[in-house]
Amino acid sequence: MTTTYKPLNRDQMAWRAAQDLQEGAYVNLGIGMPTRAASYVPDGREVIFHSENGILGLGPKPEPGTEDENLIDAGKNYTTLIKGGVFMHHADAFLMIRGKHLDVSLLGAFEVSEAGDLANWTTEDPSFPPGVGGAMDLAVGAKEIRVIMDHTDKNGKPRILNKCRLPLTAPGCVKRIYTNLAVIDVTAQGLFVREMVEGMTLEKLQELTEPKLQLANDWRALTPPAMAA
Template sequence: MTPLTRHQIAWRAAQDLPEGAYVNLGIGIPTLTASYVPAEREVIFHSENGVLGLGPAPKPGEEDDDLIDAGKNYTTLIKGGCYVHHADAFLMIRGGHLDISLLGAFEVSGSGDLANWTTEDPDFPPGVGGAMDLAVGARAIRVLMEHTSKTGEPRIKHRCSLPLTAPGVVKRIYTNLAVIDVTPQGLVVREMVSGMDLARLQSLTEPALQLAPDWQELQAPAITPAKPAAKAADQAA
């Protein structure tokens, strides 16, 4: 059993984005998603720091110091894309103009509660960012994260142990092991990586899992990303 890489998680989430959707990309794995949308599909990516029309990551040597995403990673701008004032970027969120927000998370509960702004670790500063606005303003919240913590503890929990960003907002979870829907009837496993079975996945997940009758193997292409350039903030230091 081989878990997906962060880029493969982003690839899998990108395949579910519908034509013409306006999609916010949160810090972490979600920022990788713009590089993996099928070429024939138009998806308009939004970044809370003031960009509408984010494109894929730039090729090495083509980075623009004036064009970064919410995580301060270099990005590109699609034809017709634009810079906007930070306040206008949040007006798009608060005005209900975003179809989907892809967010990272520290924990998600079985009922879709989201905890993604603090670990309460004094050595790891909290980062509220726009997550609380997105949890209310975006029409759908999907989470991209690794299935367990670095110590192997489940990150999909009966009840979040960390302070909540918002209750009951997450509708789908993409992890390095599975794709799981949050439904009124509980957590439904739609896909699992090759070699994984429900019993093993359950041992890594606190809430009860149900296997969808039409579940499929979670497959992603091999991805060897180019070595990223230093973040803009790092170069300026």
């Protein structure tokens, strides 16, 4: 028997992560794919986004021609401030990050382990200097750390591993993983599959994942709306 399934594209992954951001939540979005989640918060929910460079109340991208050179996000792209948004200096921005004031930090990752260890700051490429930015602060500080990443690397090898091979950003911090194939919770009892894309089986997903997966009793199909890739 062959299994046929269609992985989510990047916007669909961001959409799925955004559905879990609750009314009133204060949320930091990592650079890259997590940033896209801001566009997919369900209508009517007020979620407040934080940026490490000193913004609480980050808004959408500015309309072309209205960019302000003094208003950028953590990825150094032009951004906007929503009504009620404020600025703060770096030490307070990171106090919010480190001091468990943020409800959710949604991060990108290279690898996540069975124990929720996170590796997302260096691939140890010797030809380039390392950079850590705010990754280690973000990984220890928020009330809940969630990760959004492709299920496998570009060679099809698992990125959810028994133990991370790359240097750790922080141990035991990840609680939920959104991949292009599944939504997986990291628990003290192991990894639980909450959702899988249509056509996926636990057996096939297990082949693409190093540690043992368990299927949650109330698991569901992962069915995002159609979106251009």
